[in-house]
Amino acid sequence: MGLNIIICGGGIGGLSAAGYLRAKHNVTILERGTLDFTENDYGLSVVSNSFNLLQKAGIKSENLDMVVLTHIWVRGPNNEELNTAHFDTTARFNTSPSVLLKRAKLQKELMRFATSSEFSGSPAEVFQNTKVTRVDTAAGKVWAEGDQGERVFEGDLIIGADGINSIVRSAILGQDIKSSIRNYDTLIFMTQLSIEDLKSDPSFAYLSNPLVQAGLCSVHATSEAHMHKNILTYHTSPHSLQVVGYTSEKEFAEKFDSAKTAIIRDVPAARVAEDFSPAFSNPFVNLFRHNQVDAWRIRDVAPLEAWFSGKALIIGDAAHAVSPHTGQGCNITIEDAEALGYILRDIESPEAIPAAFEKFVSLRKDRVDFVARRSREVSHLQTDEDKTKTPIQADEFAKEIYTYQGAEKALKA
Numbered sequence: 001m002g003l004n005i006i007i008c009g010g011g012i013g014g015l016s017a018a019g020y021l022r023a024k025h026n027v028t029i030l031e032r033g034t035l036d037f038t039e040n041d042y043g044l045s046v047v048s049n050s051f052n053l054l055q056k057a058g059i060k061s062e063n064l065d066m067v068v069l070t071h072i073w074v075r076g077p078n079n080e081e082l083n084t085a086h087f088d089t090t091a092r093f094n095t096s097p098s099v100l101l102k103r104a105k106l107q108k109e110l111m112r113f114a115t116s117s118e119f120s121g122s123p124a125e126v127f128q129n130t131k132v133t134r135v136d137t138a139a140g141k142v143w144a145e146g147d148q149g150e151r152v153f154e155g156d157l158i159i160g161a162d163g164i165n166s167i168v169r170s171a172i173l174g175q176d177i178k179s180s181i182r183n184y185d186t187l188i189f190m191t192q193l194s195i196e197d198l199k200s201d202p203s204f205a206y207l208s209n210p211l212v213q214a215g216l217c218s219v220h221a222t223s224e225a226h227m228h229k230n231i232l233t234y235h236t237s238p239h240s241l242q243v244v245g246y247t248s249e250k251e252f253a254e255k256f257d258s259a260k261t262a263i264i265r266d267v268p269a270a271r272v273a274e275d276f277s278p279a280f281s282n283p284f285v286n287l288f289r290h291n292q293v294d295a296w297r298i299r300d301v302a303p304l305e306a307w308f309s310g311k312a313l314i315i316g317d318a319a320h321a322v323s324p325h326t327g328q329g330c331n332i333t334i335e336d337a338e339a340l341g342y343i344l345r346d347i348e349s350p351e352a353i354p355a356a357f358e359k360f361v362s363l364r365k366d367r368v369d370f371v372a373r374r375s376r377e378v379s380h381l382q383t384d385e386d387k388t389k390t391p392i393q394a395d396e397f398a399k400e401i402y403t404y405q406g407a408e409k410a411l412k413a
C-alpha cells in the first residue's frame with residue numbers, strides 16, 4: 001500500500017525526504033552520482049531548526065563526526081577580538097543544539113535513514129549513477145540514463161530534489177534549467193584546514209579546541225574600498241576547519257561562464273592573497289596557503305511562480321536555493337522533507353495529491369522567502385524589492401527560524 005514515489009536526486013533533500021516518506025510509502029531514489037561518503041566534503045551548519053527534526057527521526061549524533069556550535073567570534077582584520085557571542089540554541093530557545101559537520105557525514109547518515117531496516121516502513125530503493133534526463137509531470141514519468149542504458153520510471157508522484165540545476169524544476173515551469181538561477185558578482189574562495197595547521201599561530205588559540213568551543217569566526221575588511229570582503233572560518237569536525245573568503249568575481253566571471261560551471265578548482269594561493277591582502281592581515285591570508293583552494297560562484301534561485309505541476313513537486317535547492325550567509329540552505333531543505341512526510345502521511349489516493357501539494361507550498365513558501373531575504377541582506381546582495389522592505393533583525397530571524405519544531409506544530413500555529 002502507499003503511494004509510489006520517485007525522488008530525483010539523492011542529496012540532502014532527496015535522502016531526508018526518502019527517510020520521512022518511507023514510513024508510509026514506496027520510495028525510489030534516482031541519483032546521478034555515486035554516493036561516496038568517504039569524500040572530504042565541504043562543511044555545513046545544521047542548526048537547531050533542522051537538527052531537532054533529525055534527532056526526533058532517529059539520526060544519531062555519534063555517526064556524524066560533528067561538533068556542537070558554541071561561539072560566534074567577530075574579529076578585526078588583525079585578528080583582534082571585537083565581539084565573542086555564545087551561540088547556544090538549547091539555552092536560548094530550549095530546543096536542540098546546532099552543530100557543524102561535513103556534508104558527506106550527514107549524507108551517509110541520511111542514507112541510513114532512507115534505506116536501513118532500523119527505521120519503519122520499507123527501505124527506499126536507490127539507483128546510483130542514474131541521471132534523470134526528462135520528466136513528464138502530467139504522466140508522472142521520469143526518464144533516466146544509467147549503466148544499463150535508458151530506463152523509464154513511473155510513479156504516483158515525483159519529487160525533484162535535484163539541486164540548483166534542477167531538471168524537475170525546468171519541467172514544472174516549462175523553462176530552461178538555468179533560467180531561474182541568479183548570480184551576484186560574488187564568489188567564495190574556499191579551503192579546508194586541519195586543527196594542527198592552526199596550532200603554529202597562537203593568535204588562533206580560540207579556534208584550536210573544538211571539542212571545548214566550536215563555531216564560526218567572521219572578519220570584515222575595514223577600509224571603504226574592501227567593505228564587501230569577508231573571511232569566515234568555522235569548524236567542520238573535531239579535527240578540521242573550513243575557511244571561506246567572499247569577494248567579487250573579477251576574471252572568474254568569464255571562467256565560470258565559459259566552463260559552464262560554478263566551481264573552479266585549485267586557485268593559486270597567490271591569487272587569493274591578491275584579493276585579501278593587505279585588507280586582512282597575514283594570519284588570515286595565510287589560512288589559504290595550507291591546502292587546495294577552490295572558487296565557488298554564489299548563486300540563488302529567484303522566487304518561482306510554482307513549485308509543482310501535475311504529479312511533480314520540487315523541494316530544497318531546486319525550489320529555493322539561497323545565498324549562503326545565514327547557513328540555512330540545508331536546514332530549510334530538511335524542513336521541507338519533514339513537512340512533506342507529514343503532509344503525505346495519510347494520503348493513499350493519487351487524487352488527494354494536488355491538495356497536499358497546495359498545503360505544502362502554503363506551509364513552506366513564506367518561511368523560505370524570509371530566509372532567502374535575510375541571507376541576501378546579510379551578504380549585501382539585496383534586490384531592488386528587498387531594499388523597499390524593513391531589514392530583518394538578527395534576533396527576529398533567530399527566534400523565527402531556530403525555534404522551528406516541524407510541520408505539525410507549524411500547521412497548528
Ligand SMILES: Cc1cc2nc3c(=O)[nH]c(=O)nc-3n(C[C@H](O)[C@H](O)[C@H](O)COP(=O)(O)OP(=O)(O)OC[C@H]3O[C@@H](n4cnc5c(N)ncnc54)[C@H](O)[C@@H]3O)c2cc1C
Pocket residue numbers: 008009010011012013014030031032033042043044045046130131132133161162163164165166167190296315316317318321322324327328329330331332333
Ligand atoms: C560550499 C557550500 C557550503 C554550504 N554551507 C551550508 C551551511 O553551512 N549550512 C546550510 O544549511 N547549507 C549550506 N549549503 C547549502 C546546502 O548544501 C544546500 O542547500 C543543500 O545541499 C540542498 O540540498 P538539496 O538536496 O536540495 O540539493 P543537493 O544536496 O545539491 O542534492 C542534489 C542531488 O541531486 C543530484 N542530481 C542533480 N541532478 C540530477 C539528475 N539530473 N539526475 C539525478 N540526480 C541528480 C545531485 O547529484 C545531488 O546528489 C552550502 C552549500 C555549499 C555549496
